[in-house]
Amino acid sequence: MSETPLLELRDLHVGFRNEKKKMIPAVAGASLTVYPGQTVAIVGESGSGKSTTAHAIIDLLPGTGKVTGGEILFEGKPIKSGDRKSILALRGSSIGLVPQDPMSNLNPLWRVGSQIKEALVANGVAKGKAADQRVVELLEEAGLPDAERRARQYPHEFSGGMRQRALIAMGLAARPKLLIADEPTSALDVTVQKQILDHLDKLTDQLGFAVLLITHDLGLAAERADHLVVMYHGQIVESGPAREILRDPAHPYTKRLVSKAPSLASQRLSSAKARAEVREQAMQTAGEIVSELQDADEHFGEVPNDVIVAENLTKIFKLRGAKPWQSVDFVAVDDVSFRLRRGTTTAVVGESGSGKSTLARMVLDLLPPTSGTVKFDGVDIRSLKGKEQLQLRRQMQPVFQNPYASLDPLYTIYESIAEPLRTHDIGDGKQREARIRELLEKVSLPTSVMKRFPAELSGGQRQRVAIARALALEPEVVICDEAVSALDVLVQAQILELLNDLQAELGLSYLFITHDLAVVRQIADDVLVMQNGKVVEAASVSKVFDDPQEAYTRKLLDAIPGAGIEMAV
Amino acid sequence: MWWYIGKRLLQTIPVILGATFIIWALVFLRPGDPILGLFGDKPASPAVKAAIEHQYHLDENFFVQWLYFLKGIFTFDLGDDFRGQAISTQLQNAFPVTVTLALMALVFEAIFGVVLGTIAGLRRNGWFDSTMLVATLIMLAIPIFVIGFVFQLFFGVKLGWAAVTVGGDWTVSKLILPAVVLGIVDLAYTLRLTRTSVAENLSADHVRTARAKGLSPGLVVRNHVLRNSLIPVTTHLGVNVGGLMAGAVITEGIFNVPGVGNLAFRSIQQGQSTTVVSVVTVMVLVYVLMSLLVDLLYAVLDPRIRYA
Incomplete structure (x- = not known):
């Protein structure tokens, strides 16, 4: 050129x-x-x-x-x-700018239209009535329906996507x-x-x-x-x-980036093959553990193959209505049933607002369902009280999305991991320390991090600590709520590998909540696709990827960036 | 919206009941007999004393006396104090001057606090900011009665710029010096709050976006930094109006302002329970209404807040 x-x-x-x-x-x-x-x-x-x-x-x-x-x-x-x-x-x-976070980049106190108009006036493109007219055209151009009414609204009345459209209109206002x-x-x-x-x-x-x-x-x-x-x-x-x-x-x-980027890696068959191996090993380990338990304790009885069975779970939140004495029902989770097989991973996929996190909280017994039951090893978790409930908490541990927020900044890494052990009164000081060393080794962290505070670790390291903390009580099930969404791709790939290895080694079962279909293929065996609180598709991971039945699932799959790119495998 | 205002006004009823009851109890527990004080050096005749006590329901028990007071509030007839002066007249005489004084102090602290605070916030860690930091520290550290007497001596007696005391025939110009003294502590708070708020908002994402749009620095500050920064400052100022009126006791004492503070102080000394509790009731009303006003103003300033 x-x-x-x-x-x-x-x-x-x-x-x-x-x-x-x-x-x-x-x-x-x-x-x-x-x-x-x-x-x-x-x-x-x-x-x-x-x-x-x-x-x-x-x-x-x-x-x-x-x-x-x-x-x-x-x-x-x-x-x-x-x-x-x-x-x-x-x-x-x-030079126009479309910034990163649509939530924080619009001034909450001004109407969207006037914020775009400002750009027109400041750059001498248009003034007064003509500028108002231009604002509506720009918003329409950015793909915002009903632009005339929308221009008079405030940013908080917009969804994230709409705000980003408004920011695009703003960036392009003066035709940079x-x-x-x-x-x-x-x-x-x-x-x-x-x-x-x-x-x-x-x-x-x-x-x-x-x-x-x-x-x-x-x-x-x-x-x-x-x-x-x-x-x-x-x-x-x-x-x-x-x-x-x-x-x-x-x-x-x-090279590493090309091989690890989930949007690209998810296309590879090799990842599906590796996953199948992991699952086989995990199910075997889980089976061994169960039979050991049964041998040791006659009262344990038959341990079912499905570690979690959720039936007809529904959660309705009451929202304030138009009149003070009225309330509106909001159905966050609508009649959801699923089974989590021992030693496997079930992924719950959906966009924000689809009810997947509410579902996770109900399974964890942190939120009472409006109706429906969750059975853990065949026991309804709502019927458990006191000691038994504490026992359940031991067997089911969460790992949350934001590794920056889920660790107490005033606790050292040692204290953070030791806390569940102390709560459940496991071991004395020496045994605990040995256990923590072992856990850190499992998540591939040097034992020197024990004395450090969360602020002194990177995002990926913190998420490893969160996983170590979840594993401290030797749970059967780990519930990962967007556990890798906040991490960079390479770190994300490392954590996914770690989760796979741990599953194979310890026979864990995962309930993996994510909005990102790209990571699902690397970790999941069964997929639950949720939309507006309902399950629209539930099938094995290969079926969902290769032969999606529902239009919504296909839409999600198409939206994975880079899906159309041919790769050198 | 109207439902919200109604709800807030209904909430004032338990507040007033509770506040008057507590104040009533405190005045009741105060040692000394106010009626005996009326007789001065003369011997008190038991018959006259009993008649006066009956007239003011002092022969009833404490709780019944409080109920009589409540009846007075709801029939808009507060009655007379022990010297026979109508309490409503006393309140009518005292409140205008205190309200004027408080509003003048408010205007003083709002203008200077916001302007100086904004400059300090825009030039964070510069020499102006550091100077203001030291100045506000001094304002906060020195007790108000020291500032009051020093200002009175310096501006009133030595320089002769302002009236030394206010007295019965008060005018707005005489109130300037007391208003400055009254507002000075809150000025320091307002200045610091504005400064922090402006400095914080300057680094907000939407301010960077506004700059990227091509707005001039002046417009960015006016449209995107100031308005956002003033929301917490408005809340602080609004809630403070009540505090200014109540806090006027010391200032009114130093400058001899015939306001509510003086009235309350005198009434407490004399054991004029009805007067004290009446003053407090009006104060509580002012407080409650001001905080309601601030909440409503908040909704005007911030479109995200809607009351239902």
Whole structure:
């Protein structure tokens, strides 16, 4: 291409000053080029410097961030971070931004329409009545139905997908030549993500602007961008046409990324084969444990093959109605039945609001069902009281989504894992310490982390601690509520492998709640697809993936980014 | 909305019952006989004393006396104090000056607190911010009666800029110095609250988005930082109006303002139980209504909040 690039970064260095006034580099020598009309994706894990690079371009680095070296050229002219006037002229009118989190990026106090109008007025596109009219057109263009009414509403009256559409309308309001899309859909459900990205693709074709797409999802990047830039530890380790990188990754990091990205890995048959082996081994181990128990204790009786049986579970929440004395019934979970076979994994899949977490809380006996029963080893869990209930809690342990929130920040790792042992009065100090060492070893953490606090560990390490804590009481069932959703792809792959290994070793049964169908194939044997509180499809994992019966399941499968990309296996 | 207001107003009934009962009990437990005090140095005739005690229901038990007081509230007839002056007249004379004083203090602390706090928040950790930090620390650390006497001496006596005392014929200009003294502690709170709130909002995601839209720095601050930051400040100021009126006792004492604080102080000394409890009842009403007003204002400022 001989034309002048729209955006060019030459050896860009960005640093953040720490408390000791020392510059910590976040981006170290990034160079990339975006031509007019081109879509370029920057891919990398959190902390790789991809968002920092994007914010440096429009001089919106947070806090103490500073460009410490290199050049940023827009249409051949350098952007200098000190030159406020010319940067102000570029923002909005030449370079638009679609930010990451639709929940926090709209001012909650202003109507959506007036926030878009602001962009029009500030960039001198339109004023007054004409601007109001334009706002409605822009919202329609972004794919928001009933735009005229919506423009007068506040952000809290919008769903996440609608807000992201409003933010796209805002980013495109002044018809910029370059749109920086910073993880535009990572906070949204897969089906909504697909709709929004499809729409953005259409707009790119229509209006001809260039896109700098920032994402952690390699599959998504490969599907949407012509050109990929892979960032790792503040450096660009590889760049080139998307398909070429996927087919023939050169850098070891890219190789790992290509082989582990769940959206891509889920297509591989090898993962299904590996899973089948894990299951066989786990079921065998579980069987051994059960027969041992039966030998040891005559009263134990027949232990059923299904460790959890849920029948006709329904949960109705009462919501405040229009009048103070009225209430509206909200059916969160509607007549759900399933069985969890010993030593296997059942995945519950659905979008946010489908009732999957409510289901998990009822199974854990943390929330009483409105009707229906949960049987654990053939015993109705609601009939258990006192000591027996405590015993049940031992056998069923949860691992939650957010490893940052589920560990007490004031407890050391040792104390966090020791707490369930203390609660259930297991062992003395020495035995507990030995047990904790053993657990940390099982989840592949060095025993040196025992004295540390959660803040001193990475996200993946914390989730390992949470798993170790769940395993401390030797449970039969572990309920993972979005246990890997908050983690980077490579870490996610590690945790999934760990869960698989532990299952094979200990004969655990998992109830695995997730919104991400891509990880299901790597961990699950049976799948329950939920929509609006109801189970729409329940089948084995191979059946769901290869021969989905319901339109909704097919829609979910289609929405996995990168599904259409042919892979070098 | 109307249901919500009605519910809140209904909630004031137990609050008033409880507050008056407690205050009534405290005044009742106070040692000394107020009627005996009326006779001064002269010997008290038992017959006259009994007649007066009967007139004010002092011969009844404590609980019945409280019920008589409640009857007075609901029939809008608070009766006379032990000196024969109508309590309602005393309240009518005292409240306007205290309300004026409190509102002047409110305006003073709101304007200076918000303006200085915003500047400090926008330039966090700069020299202005550090100066304000030290200044507010001083304001919070020095007791109000010290500030009051120092200001009175300095601005009133030495410089002659303001009236030393207010006295019976009060005017707004005479109240300026007492209002400043009354508002100074809350000024420090308001300033700090505004500063923190502004600094926090500056790094909010939606502010970055506003900048990315191409808005000028001035517009960003005005439309996206200030309004969001002022919500907690409004709550603080609104709830404080009641506090300003109640807290006026010391300031009114120093500057001899003929307001509610003085009235309450005098009545407590003389054991005028009905007057004390009447003053408290009005104060409780002011408190409850102000917090209701603040809650309603909150819904106006923040569209996410709707009362049903």
